[in-house]
Structure formats: structure tokens, C-alpha cells
Amino acid sequence: MTGFVALLRRELWEHRSILIVPATLAGLILSTVLGSAIYALVRGYGLEMVFDNHWHSNPDTVEMGRHVPAAFIAMAAFFGIVLAINVTLYLVDCLYADRRDRSILFWKSLPISDTATVLSKLTTALLVAPAAALVAAFATTFILAIAATVVLWSHGVENTSGLWQVQPLLSVIVGMPALTLMIAAWYVPVAAWCVLASAWAPRAPLLWAALPPVALIIVEQIAFGTHRVPEFLGDRMGGVFPRLFDTRHYVGFGIRDDEFVGTLPALQDISSYLTSLDLWGGFVAAAVFVAGAIALRRYRDET
Amino acid sequence: MSAVIRAEGLSKSYGGVRALDDVSFTVEPGRIVGLIGPNGAGKTTALKAILGLTPYKGTLSVMGRDPYSDRHRLMQDVSFIADVATLPRWLRVSKALDMMTRIHPRFDVEKARAFLARTEVRAGARVGELSKGMIVQLHLALVMAIDARLLVLDEPTLGLDILYRKAFYEALLNDYFDEQRTILVTTHQVEEIEHLLTDLMFIQHGRLVLNSSMDAVQDSFVEVLIAPERVAEAERLQPVYRRELFGRKLFLFEGVARERLATLGELHRPSVADLFVAKMKGAPA
Numbered sequence: 001m002t003g004f005v006a007l008l009r010r011e012l013w014e015h016r017s018i019l020i021v022p023a024t025l026a027g028l029i030l031s032t033v034l035g036s037a038i039y040a041l042v043r044g045y046g047l048e049m050v051f052d053n054h055w056h057s058n059p060d061t062v063e064m065g066r067h068v069p070a071a072f073i074a075m076a077a078f079f080g081i082v083l084a085i086n087v088t089l090y091l092v093d094c095l096y097a098d099r100r101d102r103s104i105l106f107w108k109s110l111p112i113s114d115t116a117t118v119l120s121k122l123t124t125a126l127l128v129a130p131a132a133a134l135v136a137a138f139a140t141t142f143i144l145a146i147a148a149t150v151v152l153w154s155h156g157v158e159n160t161s162g163l164w165q166v167q168p169l170l171s172v173i174v175g176m177p178a179l180t181l182m183i184a185a186w187y188v189p190v191a192a193w194c195v196l197a198s199a200w201a202p203r204a205p206l207l208w209a210a211l212p213p214v215a216l217i218i219v220e221q222i223a224f225g226t227h228r229v230p231e232f233l234g235d236r237m238g239g240v241f242p243r244l245f246d247t248r249h250y251v252g253f254g255i256r257d258d259e260f261v262g263t264l265p266a267l268q269d270i271s272s273y274l275t276s277l278d279l280w281g282g283f284v285a286a287a288v289f290v291a292g293a294i295a296l297r298r299y300r301d302e303t
Numbered sequence: 304m305s306a307v308i309r310a311e312g313l314s315k316s317y318g319g320v321r322a323l324d325d326v327s328f329t330v331e332p333g334r335i336v337g338l339i340g341p342n343g344a345g346k347t348t349a350l351k352a353i354l355g356l357t358p359y360k361g362t363l364s365v366m367g368r369d370p371y372s373d374r375h376r377l378m379q380d381v382s383f384i385a386d387v388a389t390l391p392r393w394l395r396v397s398k399a400l401d402m403m404t405r406i407h408p409r410f411d412v413e414k415a416r417a418f419l420a421r422t423e424v425r426a427g428a429r430v431g432e433l434s435k436g437m438i439v440q441l442h443l444a445l446v447m448a449i450d451a452r453l454l455v456l457d458e459p460t461l462g463l464d465i466l467y468r469k470a471f472y473e474a475l476l477n478d479y480f481d482e483q484r485t486i487l488v489t490t491h492q493v494e495e496i497e498h499l500l501t502d503l504m505f506i507q508h509g510r511l512v513l514n515s516s517m518d519a520v521q522d523s524f525v526e527v528l529i530a531p532e533r534v535a536e537a538e539r540l541q542p543v544y545r546r547e548l549f550g551r552k553l554f555l556f557e558g559v560a561r562e563r564l565a566t567l568g569e570l571h572r573p574s575v576a577d578l579f580v581a582k583m584k585g586a587p588a
Contacts (some may be wrong), residue, residue, distance in 0.1 A: 006405035014393050016474075103391035108356060110406050111378040298374075301357045 003112060007120035009289065014097070018129045021086045022079055022136035029075075029140050034147055069172040072141045076176055079137040080130075080183075087125045091194035092205040094121040095297060100203075112241060114298040118195060118290060119141060125185045125191050134180055138173070155201060179244070186240035189282040192289035199293040236282070243273045305367070307332050307453050307485045308353060312361035315348050315509075322348040323359065324509035332452070333482040335499055336482055338489045339579055340506035346489045349506065350457050351485065353487070354383055366452060379408060382446045383455035390442055392431035403445055415448035436467035443471060446499055447479045454479070457487040460495075476498075505582050512582050523559040524578055526555050528569040537567045544581030555581045 012018055095118070098104040107117065149160045197209035213233055220229045246268050273279060308330040315323040330336055336525040340346045351357040353365055355374030355396045363370060363381065366380045378569045388397070396419070403410040419426070430438055446454060476499055480486060490496060503520055507512035515523075529537045529552040540563070542554035555573055556564060564570060572583075 003406050006402050009405075010402055013395070013398055014391065092317070098391070101392060102386065102389050105356075105385035105389040106340070106391065108354075109378060109383045109385065110374050111401075111408070112406060113375040116375075299358065 004116055004120060005110065007116060007271045008124055011094070011120060011124040011126060012128070015090050015094070015124075017086055018090060018124065019132055020132045021082060024263075025079060025082055026136045026140040030143055037147055037151060041151070050138060066147055068141075068165075069168045071144070072138065072172045072176065075141045076134060076137040079133040079140075080180075083129060083133040087129050087191070088194060089206070090129070091121070091125050091191055092198050092201075092209050094124075095195060095198040095293065096201055096205040115294050118199075118294045118297055121195055122188075122191055122290065126188060130180050130184055133286055134176060138176075171264075182270070183240050185279060186236075186243075186282065189286040189289065190236060192286035192293070196289040196296075199296040237280075239278070243278070244270070244275070306328055306330060306364075307334075307366060308487070309364045310353075310361065311363075313349070313352060313363055314358065314360040315345075316350060317348075321509045323352070325361070326506075326509070326511055328504065328511060328514050330485060330487065330502070332485050334501045335480065335486045335488070336502040336504060337492055337493065337496060337500040337575070338487060338504045338506060339575070340489075341583060344506045344508040347457055348509075350383075350385075350455055350487070350489060354381065354455060356385075380451055381453045381455065382449045382451040383457070384439075384442050384446055384459045385455075385457050386461075388435065388438055390430045390438055392429065394430050395426075396428050396430070396441060397426040399430075399441070399445060400426075403448070407449055409450040410445075411448045411450065415444045418444040418447060418474070436463050439463060439467060439471060443474060447474070449451060452484060454484065454486045456486065456490075458490055459488070460490065460492065468492065472496060472499060493575050500575075503575065505579060505580075507583055513578075520578065521572060523558050524573050525559065525561060525564050526553055526571040526573040526577065527564050527567050528553055528571065530568040533567045540564075540567075544577075544584065565587075571580060 078163050145163060149163055152160050152163075167183055200203045201208035213229070216229045217233070220226055244267060306329040308328070310329070311327045313323050313326040324345075326345075326349065338346050338349065348357065351529065352359040352363055353370055353374075355365075355370035355377055358371055363375060368377045370377050394402075400412050400415055404412045405417070417442065422437065422444075424433060424437050424441050424444075430441065433441065443459075460471050463471070470494065475486070488496065488500075496519075500517055502516050503513060504511055513520075527537065527542075528548070531551070534552055537552070537554050540556060540559055543557045544555040547551050553571075554567075555577065561570065
């Protein structure tokens with residue numbers, strides 16, 4: 001187990017972007033927003049410059065507080081988009097990088113199984129990197145909420161406790177990690193496919209990951225004139241969101257029927273998602289891809 | 304004690320080329336074995352088979368394990384430097400030590416630190432910032448701090464200058480080797496290591512053409528600087544190799560009594576390099 005943790009640390013040392021990208025993103029957002037807020041304060045602009053008219057004329061912090069979770073979620077979604085790109089690049093590189101610089105010979109001189117090596121990469125992509133992005137998103141929103149509190153104070157709004165209601169905050173802090181896990185579960189086969197490409201590719205692993213699906217789409221189009229493959233792949237790329245969220249009412253982060261709701265976006269029946277054939281079929285496909293990646297890592301003569 | 308490596312009928316082909324052709328040998332504990340052969344003779348293939356990095360035909364047992372199916376467990380008892388510069392360039396020295404401590408149950412970080420203290424390798428440096436010689440020193444520090452029974456070195460000093468090469472083998476011999484350990488090494492710079500070898504294996508076209516202890520080699524191989532009037536007589540004793548030096552004939556004999564040879568001229572101890580050339584040219588291609 002300590003060995004596996006050491007392997008995870010190794011991934012963060014080698015692929016520093018897993019931590020640096022969310023940290024940089026947080027830094028950019030905070031410096032932009034706080035910078036303009038401080039600028040506004042220094043120049044003596046009123047609340048209308050910081051909040052829109054509706055809020056500035058009637059700073060109801062209790063109602064405002066119900067929006068804090070939505071802000072958390074919007075921020076997490078933004079970090080999530082960046083995370084998806086970052087993790088994809090990491091995954092296609094993770095097993096290829098060792099082969100490119102021949103350091104695979106060093107790693108193979110250590111008493112680590114190839115299974116543990118491959119699983120450490122998937123764990124990094126599906127658990128460690130999302131956790132880092134989530135923490136960064138939370139920290140960013142949290143600091144912004146503190147800043148908002150300070151701004152309100154500076155404008156004589158004394159009762160800001162509405163911004164910090166326990167129940168909605170708690171629902172986000174507990175709910176978001178669970179939601180992240182459920183979303184990550186959907187992408188397990190995609191991640192496993194990338195790892196397989198990384199283990200296989202003689203060079204340009206990103207291309208090797210992308211070409212087979214593209215080729216399938218083209219072949220299907222030419223041979224049958226149908227679009228089953230792109231539909232299937234499209235569903236795998238984005239299908240987790242309609243499965244998790246009630247999109248009939250849900251039109252934005254924290255908004256339902258044009259009204260703000262101060263909790264997580266309306267969730268579908270989660271148990272039907274968690275027991276769905278789509279999710280578990282994905283796990284089966286992932287197991288096949290991972291087994292292939294482990295076998296390649298283990299049995300292919302790399303030198 | 305049982306053999307550290309036992310190979311029987313080891314074979315391996317790449318395409319149509321036989322890299323290893325029915326090779327059998329054993330390596331006993333406490334030996335330093337030099338595996339010498341020309342490029343493409345099968346040295347690296349043999350080492351890769353021993354390290355579980357490549358599949359093979361025949362039977363091979365390393366520390367009682369099948370290296371191919373049991374590589375990651377075998378690596379607790381076996382360490383290797385497969386090549387210069389296989390350490391990942393992004394790795395920092397301090398983190399390499401930290402990682403080895405966590406991953407390798409037999410890694411003694413103090414030993415590695417003590418060795419590195421004698422070098423110019425700084426703890427904060429990345430591998431990519433180190434010179435080739437320093438990278439090898441770091442790798443050696445990591446490997447020597449592992450309490451392994453078998454150390455395999457494949458051209459560990461290739462491309463290093465003479466100072467680093469000397470220091471490498473001195474450290475290996477003085478700070479690492481003892482009767483419990485076994486070292487298997489391949490190198491082209493055979494003259495630099497011949498004094499530390501206890502056993503010699505020559506490999507050519509995937510076959511072992513010599514497999515003997517150094518003592519036995521020195522008993523059975525004698526080089527004679529033939530007196531001019533004795534050349535015809537010497538020829539009748541069927542030297543395994545002939546060469547000329549300053550117009551005089553130097554014959555290499557195998558398995559001919561020293562007393563008999565002493566009558567032909569001046570006796571010399573052949574260097575491993577001379578033996579190697581003799582064996583490579585003499586052996587059927």
C-alpha cells in the first residue's frame with residue numbers, strides 16, 4: 001500500500017500539470033475577480049459595480065446565500081472542463097513517456113508489478129486529479145465568498161450570515177465529491193482506452209487514441225450510411241449529464257424553471273444510474289482495455 | 304548454496320535471427336561474472352531474459368524464480384542498471400531517494416546518501432540537470448543501497464570518461480560486493496574489469512563459446528612469444544590463435560602443458576581482450 005501511494009506521488013512529480021493547472025486557474029480567477037473588486041473599492045464605486053442592480057438595490061443575503069452552492073457548482077464545472085482536457089493529455093502520455101525516454105528500464109528494475117503501475121495512472125486520472133480540481137474550485141469559490149462578505153460589510157450590510165448558511169454549504173461540500181465520483185465512474189472506460197493507447201502507441205499516443213473511433217465512424221458511414229457509432233461515442237462523452245441531472249427543468253447551474261434553487265442541480269434517480277447497464281458495461285469495457293494495457297506493459301519487449 | 308542463475312537450453316529468436324541459441328549455464332553466489340561478446344551476440348538478450356524483460360524458450364531460474372512470470376517479486380532480490388541514462392530526467396535526487404525508500408523493502412537510504420556525499424550530485428538537482436557521469440553515480444548509489452543478491456549491469460559505463468569508469472568499478476568492488484552477492488556485467492571495456500572478474504563467459508552468435516572461471520582460464524590458456532627457430536614445432540601443437548608482434552609470433556594455446564610450452568619461448572598471461580579476439584576469430588561463425 002505504501003508502495004502504491006509512492007506510485008501516486010511519482011505521478012504528481014512527473015506530471016506536475018495535475019496540480020499546477022488547477023492551482024494556476026484558481027490564481028487567475030482570484031487575481032482577476034479580487035483585483036477588479038479591490039479596484040472598484042479603491043475607486044469608491046458602489047455595490048452596483050460589484051453586484052448587479054437587483055442585488056445592489058435589495059441586498060437580501062439570505063436569498064443570496066442560496067446562490068452560493070450554485071456558485072460552487074458553476075466554479076467546479078469550469079474547473080471540470082479544464083480537468084477533462086488536462087487528464088486526457090496526462091492519460092495518453094502516462095505509459096508512453098517511460099518508453100520514449102527509456103526510463104521504463106529503471107521502473108522495471110523496481111519491485112512493482114505492472115498492474116500496480118497501470119492502476120496508479122488510472123487512479124491519478126480518475127481520483128487524484130478530480131480531487132485536486134475540486135479542492136481548487138472550492139477554495140476559489142470560498143475565497144470569493146469571503147471577499148463578497150467583506151465587500152458587503154464595507155457597504156454597510158452588517159448581517160451577511162445569510163451568505164454562510166450551513167445547510168446549502170454542507171450539501172455542496174458533501175454532494176460535490178459524490179457527484180464527481182459518479183461522473184468519473186462514467187469516464188472509466190474512456191480513461192482506460194487512453195491508457196491502452198498510451199501503452200500501445202509507437203509514437204503520437206493521442207493520435208492512436210483518437211484514430212480508431214474516427215475510423216469506425218467513417219467506416220460505418222461508408223458501409224451502412226448510419227450513425228450508430230458517433231451516437232454511441234457521443235453518449236459516452238457527454239451522456240453522464242442527462243443521466244444524472246433532470247434536464248427537463250434544469251437550464252443552468254443551480255437554476256430550475258428560471259428560478260434559482262440553492263442546492264445541487266436537480267438530480268435524476270441516482271440508483272437507476274448506478275445500476276444501469278451503460279455504467280457497468282463501461283466498467284467491463286474498461287477492464288478489457290486495462291488488461292490490454294497491463295499485458296502490453298508487462299510482456300512487450302520495450303527495448 | 305544453490306545457484307543464483309540456472310539456465311538450460313535458453314533460446315530466443317527475433318524474426319529469423321537466433322539471438323540466443325540453446326544456451327546453458329549456471330552462476331553461483333559470490334561470483335563476478337563478465338558476459339563478453341561482440342555487438343548483436345546476444346548479451347543484452349540474455350540479460351533481459353534473466354531480468355524478466357523478455358520472453359524466451361528453455362528453462363531459466365533466477366534466485367529460484369521464473370523471471371518472466373515473477374519479475375516484480377524477483378526485483379526485491381535483483382537490481383539492475385540496464386543502460387546509462389534510464390533514470391527519468393524529471394526526477395529530483397532527493398525524491399528518488401524518498402521514492403526508493405517507500406517502494407523498495409531492501410533500500411537503505413543512509414547508504415545511498417553516504418555514497419552520494421562523496422560525489423558532486425546535489426540532493427536538489429533533477430536528473431536532467433546532471434552530467435552523464437553524475438547520473439551513473441546516482442544510479443549506482445540507488446542500486447548499491449539495495450540489499451540485493453544479484454546485480455546485473457549492462458554496459459553501465461558506456462560513454463563515460465575514464466575517471467568515472469574507474470570510480471564506478473572501485474565503488475562496486477569496495478563498497479558493495481561480498482560473498483553473499485553476485486554481479487553479472489557486460490561491457491565492451493573488458494580490459495578495465497578483467498581484474499575484478501571471477502568468471503568469464505564469451506558469447507557469439509547466440510552461443511556460449513567460453514564459460515569458465517578466471518582461474519581455470521589462466522590455467523588453460525597460455526600465450527607464448529615463440530622463439531624464431533621454434534615456430535614450426537609450435538605450429539604442430541595447434542595454437543588456437545596466432546598473431547604477430549614486432550615481427551615475432553605470439554601463439555595462444557589452450558590446454559597445453561606449461562612445461563611443454565616453456566620450451567617454445569616466453570610464456571605470457573593472455574589478457575581477456577586477447578582471449579576474446581582469439582575466441583571470436585577461432586570459433587566457427
